[in-house]
Amino acid sequence: MTLRVGSAPCSWGVWFPDDPRQTPWSRFLDEVAEAGYPWIELGPFGYLPTDPAVLADELARRELRVSAGTVFTALHRGPAVWDATWEEVRRVAALTRATGGEHLVVIPEFWRDPASGERLESGRLGPQQFANLISGSERLGERLRDDFGLRMVVHPHADTHVGDEETVTRFLDATDADSVSLCLDTGHYAYCGGDSLRLIETYGERIGYLHLKQVDPAILAEVTAQQLPFGTAVRRGVMTEPPNGVPELPPILAAARGLGVELFAIVEQDMYPCPPDQPLPIARRTRQYLKSHSA
Template sequence: MDSTATPSPPPPALDRIRVGSAPDSWGVWFADDPAQVPWRRFLDEVSEAGYAWIELGPYGYLPTDPDLLLEETGSRGLRVSAGTVFTALHRGPAVWEETWEQVSRVAGLARATGAGHLVVIPSFWRDDRTAEVIESHELTAEQWRHLASGMERLAREVLDVYGMTIAVHPHADTHIDTEAHVERFLDATDPALVHLCLDTGHYAYCGGDSVKLIKTYGERIGYLHLKQVDPAVLAGVVERGTPFGPAVAQGVMCEPPTGVPALEPVLTAAQGLGVDLFAIVEQDMYPCPPGKPLPIARRTRAFLRSCGA
């Protein structure tokens, strides 16, 4: 070994990026499912893996009593960054009351535990477990108008009532998925109200380029989910038209840094926005053996530290 060789410079400090993880990375998709790890084990292990921030996951998985949840997270050095809701606002005003009832539960708990963000996922056009086609995968012009106006209304109400911002999550098998759909949605909504939760894995799954999106619509990025896709598995998923749920069971979402997109350029581009951003690790792997998540979580946290986060 050449002792005179110049050592590699350390990675740039990503001091605007706050890294966390979520129940999703422990195989949790539902409030109550015997295939999932118990919530106390999740909290123990996410803390042990080196994360300081978590999301609520599906409402009802973690305690819904704010005092109990604060006690359980605080004792483990954890804080809550966001809650998550699923919406079908493209169906128009008729679904508003049902939507707001769900939002109120989740946003109320998230706010009570100190979170400032609500991640909003559009409804699926096909069932992510049974593959049943629920509705057309393309929205009509009227449905696009309902979607845009509904998200703006939701953003105003969540801000006014809870003091939180929404971050709309493009997601596989929903109506906001591909680059074209994401751009249409962003162009149709008020930048001051509606922000985006860029999920690097879902965007790659649907053919999008996360770095390009950050550079083009940087002012709209309000939140990040970090995950990667296995290109070989994805090719088979696309070829066979496999729904998202079975694709996850096949391992389409993989452990960083083995997949795409490369996360270092994404994090660097996000840091370049000059704003504080949460970057929450979400490696979809429902269902999974209970002993699988923790070693992956440890390795992923170490990898992100090597990137400067």
């Protein structure tokens, strides 16, 4: 089946709505189109224009389309955070839907600061927090489906409460498949010690979206040994250009196609911050590499 290949602002060094070290949004759109990607994610809300008509025009001029928006949530904190969470999610969902996107990527909140490494809370959820995460995720998935026609895909991520094989499979076993799907990020899952190919083979029916990413195993070993936060790891180059890292992408692409459904496969190589001329050559090479493996 078809893999709809695209890229995202983080592959151009974009992590924040506004940061002078980041690639300007117009340059990102120009270069992602030049590199040959027809699909993009919105990235952090406010980086791209938030007026749907303006953004739609900018995308159309470059023959680009939106696959998804992205939000961070802290649903494990329970009903007290629901109203603020929904307000944030709602504005991202509205822009995603207005520009033709079909998915919302939901990332659990960090348990430690990604830059300083300061511990913000425990790295493990207690029973009530886990129950909050499950009920909140199901409620959010249902609301996004009913109000916006979007499919919610939860993104396991480094330094969050859903990251390694144990927490990911526990999360999937506990949630309703009709309202909660998974965004499998091959790089983050490897970063946390997971096997993406095995996850596709065992939980393939729950995977609704892919992020294609690799990690440098030597740098990852240093990061793990030193217990470094994710932001420091990225600055050290833990996320590397394919095919220089792990996991191997061709078997994962083949397994994803074997699921028999259409999937977005969005390239994400975190490089914050990075020199402005660095992303485009990498994006071109990565696109050619994926094409050589029928993606």
